[in-house]
Amino acid sequence: MIRNTKNAWGSISRLFHWSIGLFILTLIGVGLIMIDMEPSPLKWQMYGIHKATGVSVLVLVVVRLIWRLQNIIPVQPHLVPLWQQKVANISVILLYILMFTMPLSGIIMSLMAGHEINYFGLFTIQPFTQEKTVIGAIAREAHIYFSYLLMGLLTLHVLAALYHHFILKNNVLRRMLWGESR
Numbered sequence: 001m002i003r004n005t006k007n008a009w010g011s012i013s014r015l016f017h018w019s020i021g022l023f024i025l026t027l028i029g030v031g032l033i034m035i036d037m038e039p040s041p042l043k044w045q046m047y048g049i050h051k052a053t054g055v056s057v058l059v060l061v062v063v064r065l066i067w068r069l070q071n072i073i074p075v076q077p078h079l080v081p082l083w084q085q086k087v088a089n090i091s092v093i094l095l096y097i098l099m100f101t102m103p104l105s106g107i108i109m110s111l112m113a114g115h116e117i118n119y120f121g122l123f124t125i126q127p128f129t130q131e132k133t134v135i136g137a138i139a140r141e142a143h144i145y146f147s148y149l150l151m152g153l154l155t156l157h158v159l160a161a162l163y164h165h166f167i168l169k170n171n172v173l174r175r176m177l178w179g180e181s182r
Contacts, residue, residue, distance in 0.1 A: 001179065004071040008179045013071065016064040017176055020099065023057050027102075028151060051110055051117045055125075058103035065096065077170045088160070091153060098150045105143040112136030 004010040009017070027050060034046040076085045110117055110127070113136040117125040129136075164172035174180040 004074055006072060007074055007175075009074055009175050010071065011179065012067060013064075014176060014179060016060065016067065020057060020060050020064065023053055023060070024099070024150070024154070027053055027057065028147070031147065048118055051106065052120045054103040054106045055117060055119055057099065058107070061096070061099045061103075065100075074175060077172060079168070079170060080164075080172075091157060091160075094149075095153055095157065098146055098153065102143065102146050102150055105139045105146060109136050109139035109143050112139060 001008070001010050002012055004013055030046055030050045030053070034043055034050060037043040037046070076088065080088075107117065107125075111125065112128055112133045114127045114130045114132065116127055119125070161173045161176070164170050165174070171180055
């Protein structure tokens with residue numbers, strides 16, 4: 001099934017979930033490696049990959065949000081306590097906010113510090129200025145702090161999914177893996 005149902009995630013929602021997740025894990029890995037590297041052509045190449053992938057995530061998150069708003073959200077399994085459902089809903093909202101603000105702050109940081117964004121050789125977004133700006137510095141700080149929040153929330157997200165799968169033995173994880181509704 002392509003669209004979501006009352007009890008299951010559709011294939012498009014699952015594709016968005018896992019592809020954005022993979023991109024974000026790539027961004028985190030590349031980001032953690034590149035910040036500790038000495039200046040070199042490889043470091044700047046990694047920055048380029050990080051920025052272009054970040055633009056991809058921003059576009060995918062916007063399209064995913066549009067898709068989500070046009071689809072039903074599957075209900076939580078009945079055995080999940082109300083407080084866990086509320087925590088899950090809040091964490092989803094926070095994840096969406098961070099999936100939007102992380103790439104946006106990175107783009108602003110780059111463009112407001114005199115750096116272009118080359119999108120995998122297809123096109124280039126030119127910087128707004130050739131000098132570092134206060135806005136660029138604020139975006140940089142936001143990007144750093146948001147990255148820690150995102151890594152923490154993603155860790156909780158994965159741990160919660162594993163808890164549901166291995167401890168509670170319900171179908172929360174299976175619904176996002178295979179779209180199972182039982």
